[in-house]
Amino acid sequence: MADLQIAGLMKQFGGFTAVNDVNITVHDGEFVFLLGPSGCGKTTTLRMIAGLEMPTSGRIEIAGRNVTFLRPRHRNIGMVFQDYGLYRHMTVFGNIAYPLEVRGLDKRAIADKVGAVAKTMQITDALQKKPDQLSAGQLQRVAIARMLVRDADVFLMDEPMSHLDAQLRGQMRAELRHIQKTVGVTTIFVTHDQLEAMTMADRIIVMKDGRMLQFATPREIFERPATEFVASFVGEPQMNILDCTLRRGDGAMLADCGPFAVTLDAGWVRANGLAKRDGQKLRLGIRPEHVSVGRDAGETHPVATELYSFEPTGAENLYVLRSGSVQVTTRTSTTETAHLGKTEGTRLAMRFDPNWIYLFDPDDGRTIAYAAASRPDAAEDAA
Amino acid sequence: MATIDTTITSPDAPPVQRNGWVYAVIIAVCVVNFLPYLWVVMTGFMDGAAAASRAPQWIFTPTLDAFRYLIFEKGIMSNFMNSLIVALCSTFFSVTIGMFCAYALARYDFIGRDDVSFWVLTNRMMPPVAVLIPIFVIFQTLKLLDTLPGLILLYTAMQLPFVVWMLTGYFRDIPRRYEESAMVDGDTWFQAFRKVTLPLMMPSITATAIFVMILSWNEFAFATFLTSTNAKTMPPAIMAYSIGADIEWNVLGAAVVLITAPLILFVLVMQRQLISGLSQGVVKK
Ligand SMILES: Nc1ncnc2c1ncn2[C@@H]1O[C@H](COP(=O)(O)OP(=O)(O)OP(=O)(O)O)[C@@H](O)[C@H]1O
Ligand SMILES: [Mg+2]
Numbered sequence: 136m137a138d139l140q141i142a143g144l145m146k147q148f149g150g151f152t153a154v155n156d157v158n159i160t161v162h163d164g165e166f167v168f169l170l171g172p173s174g175c176g177k178t179t180t181l182r183m184i185a186g187l188e189m190p191t192s193g194r195i196e197i198a199g200r201n202v203t204f205l206r207p208r209h210r211n212i213g214m215v216f217q218d219y220g221l222y223r224h225m226t227v228f229g230n231i232a233y234p235l236e237v238r239g240l241d242k243r244a245i246a247d248k249v250g251a252v253a254k255t256m257q258i259t260d261a262l263q264k265k266p267d268q269l270s271a272g273q274l275q276r277v278a279i280a281r282m283l284v285r286d287a288d289v290f291l292m293d294e295p296m297s298h299l300d301a302q303l304r305g306q307m308r309a310e311l312r313h314i315q316k317t318v319g320v321t322t323i324f325v326t327h328d329q330l331e332a333m334t335m336a337d338r339i340i341v342m343k344d345g346r347m348l349q350f351a352t353p354r355e356i357f358e359r360p361a362t363e364f365v366a367s368f369v370g371e372p373q374m375n376i377l378d379c380t381l382r383r384g385d386g387a388m389l390a391d392c393g394p395f396a397v398t399l400d401a402g403w404v405r406a407n408g409l410a411k412r413d414g415q416k417l418r419l420g421i422r423p424e425h426v427s428v429g430r431d432a433g434e435t436h437p438v439a440t441e442l443y444s445f446e447p448t449g450a451e452n453l454y455v456l457r458s459g460s461v462q463v464t465t466r467t468s469t470t471e472t473a474h475l476g477k478t479e480g481t482r483l484a485m486r487f488d489p490n491w492i493y494l495f496d497p498d499d500g501r502t503i504a505y506a507a508a509s510r511p512d513a514a515e516d517a518a
Numbered sequence: 519m520a521t522i523d524t525t526i527t528s529p530d531a532p533p534v535q536r537n538g539w540v541y542a543v544i545i546a547v548c549v550v551n552f553l554p555y556l557w558v559v560m561t562g563f564m565d566g567a568a569a570a571s572r573a574p575q576w577i578f579t580p581t582l583d584a585f586r587y588l589i590f591e592k593g594i595m596s597n598f599m600n601s602l603i604v605a606l607c608s609t610f611f612s613v614t615i616g617m618f619c620a621y622a623l624a625r626y627d628f629i630g631r632d633d634v635s636f637w638v639l640t641n642r643m644m645p646p647v648a649v650l651i652p653i654f655v656i657f658q659t660l661k662l663l664d665t666l667p668g669l670i671l672l673y674t675a676m677q678l679p680f681v682v683w684m685l686t687g688y689f690r691d692i693p694r695r696y697e698e699s700a701m702v703d704g705d706t707w708f709q710a711f712r713k714v715t716l717p718l719m720m721p722s723i724t725a726t727a728i729f730v731m732i733l734s735w736n737e738f739a740f741a742t743f744l745t746s747t748n749a750k751t752m753p754p755a756i757m758a759y760s761i762g763a764d765i766e767w768n769v770l771g772a773a774v775v776l777i778t779a780p781l782i783l784f785v786l787v788m789q790r791q792l793i794s795g796l797s798q799g800v801v802k803k
Contacts, residue, residue: 185702
């Protein structure tokens with residue numbers, strides 16, 4: 136068990152920079168997620184922590200020990216690979232016991248430890264089978280058991296659940312989170328599934344094109360995304376992002392989205408100094424759950440729209456609305472919108488909650504103004 | 519566009535596969551392949567007159583004359599031993615060395631890697647006769663003529679490209695994950711290679727070894743030129759003993775039995791391993 140510090144980590148493959156300037160401090164026992172789209176350098180970062188890839192520059196410390204260029208076997212790390220990395224010529228028992236045998240434990244101790252881990256992961260029945268004979272869910276458990284059996288300082292997991300079906304994934308999420316908290320070993324988990332990260336993480340590192348965009352708690356990532364990319368990457372359905380121009384209307388600042396204009400909250404405009412951006416082209420973001428839908432355009436729902444598509448998901452209804460060329464997805468509870476039309480082309484109206492509007496810089500994507508209702512977490516992010 | 523005849527409806531039962539003709543083809547191929555061999559083997563058990571007669575005789579009294587002649591008068595068993603030693607040693611060395619070359623080519627990215635693997639292959643493109651004389655001279659200079667180490671060295675070198683080329687592909691098919699996983703678990707590179715990669719490679723290595731073994735066992739051109747008495751292997755020996763002023767067919771037949779029997783036995787024995795190895799090695803993820 137240990138903390139993990141990474142400073143100025145960079146990795147180049149030839150002329151291509153796969154990981155660029157990653158700085159993180161992970162506390163002892165923390166469950167940290169590396170989240171990002173495919174090819175953003177998550178695996179590469181993880182492999183550098185494991186010692187399977189040597190950094191081009193930077194420094195990695197585990198428990199205060201510099202391990203930057205150490206070989207994997209000197210690092211005391213447990214790892215689950217994307218495709219399990221199980222040995223198919225050995226039984227499940229052999230697979231789980233392997234890291235212990237390498238360390239020269241005696242037979243009894245090995246059998247005890249493997250038995251205990253197998254019980255935790257509920258794979259006792261499968262111990263004498265070969266990996267080929269197991270289902271994906273069981274393989275997953277074996278791979279995790281193989282990692283858990285070691286008294287490692289840090290656990291690394293590379294998209295361990297990507298082969299599982301949705302239902303199993305849901306189960307494993309809760310289970311893994313529980314196990315991680317019980318075992319208490321610092322864990323880095325790589326995923327491109329924002330739901331996985333949001334539900335399980337203590338903190339999330341969002342990466343894109345080899346760079347870290349944000350390192351914060353799931354709630355902060357969700358409510359106070361550092362960039363437009365982070366904002367649209369987390370949350371399902373995605374945040375609506377619209378092009379807009381700020382202008383002064385009668386008595387208030389407006390974000391003019393083309394077919395309609397959104398009146399901005401005066402206090403928020405003042406707090407974020409938006410008055411001096413009068414006339415600038417910006418990007419306006421609002422999450423689907425903060426757009427409400429009504430039958431008629433008017434005081435409560437000022438923007439007239441037309442239903443583009445209707446997607447019921449059970450407890451919630453997704454209305455995709457169109458006003459001119461602007462498309463907005465909304466998410467509302469089924470009971471609330473029971474009385475509204477559901478056929479494409481129906482005339483409806485919508486309203487943006489002024490407390491949950493974000494503004495992003497169209498050039499570098501940075502967040503100019505966080506939503507008024509969002510709260511920052513207590514500053515615990517050392518990076 | 520082709521129109522679909524919509525009047526056709528499903529038959530009552532699924533169509534029965536009629537693959538009888540496949541067996542006919544297989545049997546034809548087997549007969550074509552096997553008959554000549556059978557004939558040669560039969561010739562080996564004939565006496566000189568029966569073997570040399572113009573009209574083929576299917577019924578004859580078998581004799582071991584030809585075998586007796588080869589084994590006791592000509593001492594072909596010493597050639598047999600030479601062949602065995604040369605084939606086993608050159609297979610062992612070429613597969614062992616080739617394995618590491620192949621591993622390096624498959625796993626490590628170094629400048630000129632693709633050139634190396636291409637160059638390795640070009641070694642095989644040259645017809646052996648082109649280098650017969652130079653090699654003879656080299657052997658003469660190094661005093662390797664008519665010695666077993668000389669032949670072993672030469673065959674090892676000859677088979678290496680093939681081994682490297684085959685095994686590189688097989689190594690590439692084994693995910694690097696396996697070794698990486700072992701290394702994270704605390705193995706050195708070599709331990710990971712020995713305990714994880716090698717067991718997975720065993721079927722492929724066996725298959726390659728069988729192939730190399732057969733090639734070495736049957737090699738004729740170099741063996742004829744580079745050996746005379748001490749290190750003569752089976753193929754040139756057969757040539758020498760059965761083909762003189764005229765061809766002694768029964769001796770040739772007996773020699774063919776002697777040279778192919780071990781190979782057939784060897785492959786039959788290995789085949790079991792090979793098949794069990796292959797079926798165990800199937801990747802399911
Ligand atoms: N050995 C390598 N040589 C050259 N380029 C590489 C190598 N490994 C990775 N890359 C490149 O580095 C980038 C990041 O790769 P990485 O595997 O870290 O992505 P990832 O975030 O894990 O993606 P995914 O979610 O698809 O697994 C990719 O563009 C990839 O092509
Ligand atoms: Mg990856």
